[in-house]
Amino acid sequence: MTITLINTFVVPAAVEAEFVATWRSTIDHFRTAPGFIETRLHRNTGLQDTTYGYVNVARWESVAAYRAVFEDFVPAGQRIPGVVAHPGLFEVVAEVTAPAADPS
Amino acid sequence: MTITLINTFVVPAAVEAEFVATWRSTIDHFRTAPGFIETRLHRNTGLQDTTYGYVNVARWESVAAYRAVFEDFVPAGQRIPGVVAHPGLFEVVAEVTAPAADPS
Numbered sequence: 001m002t003i004t005l006i007n008t009f010v011v012p013a014a015v016e017a018e019f020v021a022t023w024r025s026t027i028d029h030f031r032t033a034p035g036f037i038e039t040r041l042h043r044n045t046g047l048q049d050t051t052y053g054y055v056n057v058a059r060w061e062s063v064a065a066y067r068a069v070f071e072d073f074v075p076a077g078q079r080i081p082g083v084v085a086h087p088g089l090f091e092v093v094a095e096v097t098a099p100a101a102d103p104s
Numbered sequence: 105m106t107i108t109l110i111n112t113f114v115v116p117a118a119v120e121a122e123f124v125a126t127w128r129s130t131i132d133h134f135r136t137a138p139g140f141i142e143t144r145l146h147r148n149t150g151l152q153d154t155t156y157g158y159v160n161v162a163r164w165e166s167v168a169a170y171r172a173v174f175e176d177f178v179p180a181g182q183r184i185p186g187v188v189a190h191p192g193l194f195e196v197v198a199e200v201t202a203p204a205a206d207p208s
Contacts, residue, residue: 004146006159008112020197027200038201042108042194047167049192055110057161063151088153090146093124096131097142 002037003060003089009077010084011053019054019077026075035065063089106141107164107193113181114188115157123158123181130179139169167193 011019023041030036039058044050060066066089078085115123127145134140143162148154164170170193182189 003149004144005152006110006112006146006156006161008110008156024198027198031200032203036202038199040108040196040200041198042110043197045107045167045193045195047193048109049190051190052110052112052192055192055194057110063149086153086155088156088159089149089151090159091149092144093147094128094131094145095142096135096144098140099136 001062001091003063003066004092005056005058005060005066005087006090007056007058007085007087008052009054009056009086010051012082015080015082016053019080019083022080023054023056023075023077026077029073029075030069033065033069035061035068037061105166105195107167107170108196109160109162109164109170109191110194111160111162111189111191112156113158113160113190114155114186116186119184119186120157123184123187126184127158127160127179127181130181133177133179134173137169137173139165139172141165 009019027039037059039056042055042057044053077083113123131143141163143160146159146161148157181187
């Protein structure tokens with residue numbers, strides 16, 4: 001079963017640049033790992049709720065594939081003082097896309 | 105600019121079925137709206153951090169398209185007693201996909 005890691009981050013402004021830089025370097029640890037599908041790092045625009053400055057959404061082929069990479073590895077971004085992470089593993093229960101454009 | 109709504113929900117067990125049912129009905133309010141691209145509702149598997157029982161990730165063509173729908177409409181799921189929502193608007197700052205499979 002495909003699994004989705006959704007990791008919500010509180011990132012103090014003083015360490016924001018460091019956080020993004022380390023996140024990008026962390027990618028190299030798993031982008032070629034078996035079972036990795038894709039990941040997106042999102043930055044809060046500040047236009048609505050600002051509880052979380054960054055959210056990472058990553059899809060993996062299975063829980064086992066995810067765990068094989070992260071069992072002994074805490075991503076560097078989570079080790080930065082002041083950064084608080086909530087890394088949950090989720091399954092998709094509903095998916096809706098926009099209807100196809102009307103060709104008329 | 106494409107915008108991503110990431111809404112993290114605390115959902116008490118007693119209202120979980122009601123939450124999912126109302127979320128599905130809410131979809132009908134915007135799935136045909138101009139600028140809506142796609143949405144996924146995720147349920148926590150309980151295998152890692154369990155702070156948020158559900159997370160909705162929705163993509164829209166623009167902030168304006170999103171606001172046109174939600175300016176005067178609070179989704180029903182957020183009106184259920186006990187449900188706490190953090191609806192933030194995000195932009196993608198990094199996107200990485202797995203390398204193409206080795207054809208050899």
